[in-house]
Amino acid sequence: GAGVSQSPSNKVTEKGKDVELRCDPISGHTALYWYRQSLGQGLEFLIYFQGNSAPDKSGLPSDRFSAERTGGSVSTLTIQRTQQEDSAVYLCASSLARFMKGQAYEQYFGPGTRLTVT
Amino acid sequence: GQNIDQPTEMTATEGAIVQINCTYQTSGFNGLFWYQQHAGEAPTFLSYNVLDGLEEKGRFSSFLSRSKGYSYLLLKELQMKDSASYLCATMDSNYQLIWGAGTKLIIKP
Numbered sequence: 001g002a003g004v005s006q007s008p009s010n011k012v013t014e015k016g017k018d019v020e021l022r023c024d025p026i027s028g029h030t031a032l033y034w035y036r037q038s039l040g041q042g043l044e045f046l047i048y049f050q051g052n053s054a055p056d057k058s059g060l061p062s063d064r065f066s067a068e069r070t071g072g073s074v075s076t077l078t079i080q081r082t083q084q085e086d087s088a089v090y091l092c093a094s095s096l097a098r099f100m101k102g103q104a105y106e107q108y109f110g111p112g113t114r115l116t117v118t
Numbered sequence: 119g120q121n122i123d124q125p126t127e128m129t130a131t132e133g134a135i136v137q138i139n140c141t142y143q144t145s146g147f148n149g150l151f152w153y154q155q156h157a158g159e160a161p162t163f164l165s166y167n168v169l170d171g172l173e174e175k176g177r178f179s180s181f182l183s184r185s186k187g188y189s190y191l192l193l194k195e196l197q198m199k200d201s202a203s204y205l206c207a208t209m210d211s212n213y214q215l216i217w218g219a220g221t222k223l224i225i226k227p
Contacts, residue, residue, distance in 0.1 A: 042219035091160060099213045103168055104149045109160035
């Protein structure tokens with residue numbers, strides 16, 4: 001497939017459990033982003049990866065959240081000891097780059113993972 | 119602080135024209151994006167403005183005034199499928215995208 005893919009599409013978990021969300025970006029895209037979107041709300045930035053550089057983790061809401069990107073491609077977002085307020089749609093996006101030669105690059109979004117913490 | 123403002127909801131009639139405004143205050147400016155998001159789906163890119171003026175793409179146009187911290191998305195010949203949320207986002211001096219909460223556009227026949 002040519003687009004960004006995410007798995008699982010839906011995840012229901014019990015409070016206190018750990019979850020892993022996966023993102024496969026578009027091949028050749030060096031920039032990868034994770035966002036969270038609660039019902040009826042805008043996008044909340046979580047973390048950004050660019051190539052082999054250290055990630056920008058400034059949006060992670062707590063130390064229960066972490067992410068990694070292996071081999072500059074697939075990324076995994078891990079939420080430990082989930083809480084009910086973690087329930088949201090988690091969106092992954094990729095782009096050719098974040099900003100280059102005077103312009104920003106559009107982000108291509110995956111379909112998201114809907115996380116429900118009971 | 120950094121802030122993006124856009125109306126929460128707008129209603130328009132099929133076949134008409136609607137303008138969705140976005141005002142922003144950010145630390146530096148590296149362009150402004152508009153995305154469309156249908157309910158239950160991921161956002162899709164509509165436009166990117168980095169210079170002042172109007173950019174037209176078919177039925178959709180986007181305008182930017184950097185001095186006023188203002189942009190609008192203009193949708194012409196509205197169709198029912200245009201019912202969606204429209205997200206405004208600006209890139210600041212640190213190349214961070216700052217997202218607005220989105221404007222839900224309801225199209226009535």
